[in-house]
Amino acid sequence: MNLRQYEYALAVAEEGSMTAAAERLGVTQPSLSQQIGTLEKHLGVQLFTRTPSGVTVTVAGRAFLAEAEIATTASRRAITAARAADGELAGELIMAVHMGLGARQLPQVLGQLRNHHPKLQVTLYEEPDPTDMERLVRQGTLDMILVHRIPAGCAFDTHPLGEEAYVAVLPKGHPLLSDGAALRLEDLASEGWIRFRRASLLDDYLARLLANAGLSPHTVARASQISTAVRLVAQGLGVTVVPASAIPEGFEELACPLLPSLTEPVLVGVRRNPGSAETAMLDHLNQQNWCGTSLLCQPPTA
Secondary structure, three states, X not given: OOHHHHHHHHHHHHHOOHHHHHHXXXXXXXXXXXXXXXHHHHHOOOOEEEEOOEEEEOHHHHHHHXXXXXXXXXXXXXXXXXXXXXXXXXXXXXXXXXXXXXXXXXHHHHHHHHHHOOOEEEEEEEOOOHHHHHHHHHHOOOOEEEEOOOOOOOOOEEEEEEEEEEEEEOOOOOHHHOXXXXXXXHHHOOOOEEEEOOOOHHHHHHHHHHHHOOXXXXXXXXXXXXXXXXXXXXXXXXXXXXXXXXXXXXXXXXXXXXXXXXXXXXXXXXXXXOOHHHHHHHHHHHOOOOOOOOOOOOOOOO
């Protein structure tokens, strides 16, 4: 067995298809199938069940892949550490980000990081639900997380970046937008609401806000992306509340501040004994404006 076979098996599981995995890995499908067969023979178990539409992971396969992911992550970190010691940032940095966080800041950070360290690859797990986030942390897959709250069981070092402001989003021409005054949640009690997928952290947050205010407004639609929810509001389907910095460009005029103001801390968690890649990412994150958004804050002066 070798790490390359582990990577092949992980790719097959993620793609759900030998053909798709082979294309992604840049190898032929027969070669990939042979490597997976050799791995299964060595292990003495079947990792995948072949179906007409692709492959599914067996119970034994899930157990193996959980450990294989840890092994490949450790290998990646070892390579990154060795190259960093030689003055070159290379390899892969893996980060998970909660829904809506860093929608404006992260693209700038990644662009700056790319300019300074072109050989460093950054992989983002966007919007994992709490269960997925805890799984990724438990497996040791992640190098960094950008969150409102550090997940249970996560031993990462915590670095506060600032606070994220929440705003109401209303359709263009809505009477409550006319004077630009801050709104209370009670002002939106009779409106139809655009909510988010159940069990997501953002929808849990909205549910708590509404419950604490004693409100149970009608949900007219659910979205899995904040940008989609804002666009639904723009078409007059209802109203919503979202992190201000996650509002897509061009829709800022639909946002209205809330009274009392609603904010959540923005935290970056970094694994213990970080390497140069994590340190470089943290430096760039700290240079961003995290007080909310250009809607509510002025950008930092040079």
